[in-house]
Amino acid sequence: MPKLITWNIESARTPGGGADLDRVVATLTRFSHFDVLCLQEVACGYEARDGTPLGDQFAGLALRLPGYNLACCTALDTLAPDGSRRRLGSMIFSRYRILQVLRHSLPWPADPEAMSMPRSALEVTLQTPAGLLRVLSVHLEYFSLVGRMAQVERLRELHREAVQQARVLRPGGPEHGAFEALPRAAHAVLLGDFNMLPDSPEYTRLLAPFADGTPGLRDAWRLAQPGRRHAATVGLHDDNPDAGAPFTFDFAFVGAGLAERVGRMRVDAAETGSDHQALLLELG
Template identity: 50%
Template sequence: MKLLSWNIQRGHGLRDTCSIARVVADLRHMADFDVLCLQEVSSGYTDLPGADGGNQFMQLARLLHGYTPLAGVATDTQGEGDARLLFGNMIFSRFPVVQVLRHALPWPADAAVMSMQRGAIEATLDTARGLLRVSTAHLEYFSLVQRAAQVERLRELHRDACLHAAATRPGDSDNGPFCAVPRAMPALLTGDFNFLPGSAEYLRLQDPYEDGVPAMRDAWRVRHPALTHAPTVCLHDERTVPFTSDFIFASADLAPRVRELRVMPGNFGPDHQPLLIELD
């Protein structure tokens, strides 16, 4: 199984252009992926040079044939007239999608900095190796207070999902929405976390649990334990030292299946590089 994760920065490209068609073309050249996780998908915004305010959620869904599109809108505000300003994440899957959950992440008041509502989208996929839970998130950039709270919520969501997966719950198709839909213990968590390797938030996300829930592990460390994290941000900006804020975390029970994790090369336009993970 191959999964790509990428902060596309609303389709930002070279020479101040924004093009979702170009993003999809770049993605198809990178890998024949089974699952795609995207951050910074928008609709209605024109603040970036070249942005026309188009609905990128719909554009991506139309262009990525053969995948089930799942939108996770985190920010939904009023635009001009009846238009909505939308910003969030997406997951695309070739596998059957058993269940989708959309989580608003904590947004405690921090008046000192700019911030926005953040979110995570979670999908339980029915793969050839069994159920797999895939989530993608985009955490707050400016506020450490908010980012730390969001890390705690991601830990809670993983714990709850694992306890659901381990439980035998009543409810069948005759019970309508009360039907017990299975969740997966093995999990991948991808995204732009806006923290650095070794930071307090990075370490906290991977802390063990006390009730047998498999901890999350940085897939880069699983696959490349002796190598410094490859940078994922500002590789092509001579004004900035490249750094890492994009990660893929695998639950400890899934970690032995991590065959490869690499940062995709190339100057695609966004400040962020895509990540490709391969599972046995």
């Protein structure tokens, strides 16, 4: 049974405001064995909240998780005051072979009412014992609803595109070089920090039926635990008296073809560093 974890690590944030990649790996090891790991807010060249340098967390995590195949992408790549580069993005680690990696820059519409920043989705096609699996690590806009809705539409377009490509036997072989016909799986899992609440307009839109009959997306939590409200993934350990009740921003969505394979789901409620909690999805 493949196990997939998604976690916004907030640049490996610790309770004291520093950063500790060893703590990230130890937390994951305590939480669960995993076959696929999707991490958001991996950083390079920034400072932690306490002012200490973060270093290159992409390289640091790769060293700490040997034996996994990995892919990464950056949503932010900017010039630092000292002339170096600052990057923020996502990583996917997989025990399965990664046949293809696609890095999607998501829409970033202008919104005079809210701060915003570039966002991305990292897509891999995995060769699993049960067949091809498309996994996307997603991190959507936080402040701007305009931006988040545009990004949800793009995720729907990407899903439709992938399903259509999976149905078509495209010409091309190894002898065609870059035009080699590489697979793009119809079965999909979208995991990550969506920065939206259950039953919000953007959540409802993401799961809406497709007009052309493309098999839609399903909320894995509601398949695994029907009738039970989503477990909170944000704010469980916030000691700010004005923070309000914990809530859900982190999800796993599956293509309709995987609905019957959704098994257990659970949240790691113990971690106290990142504001987000890791989320586990098991597929049969």
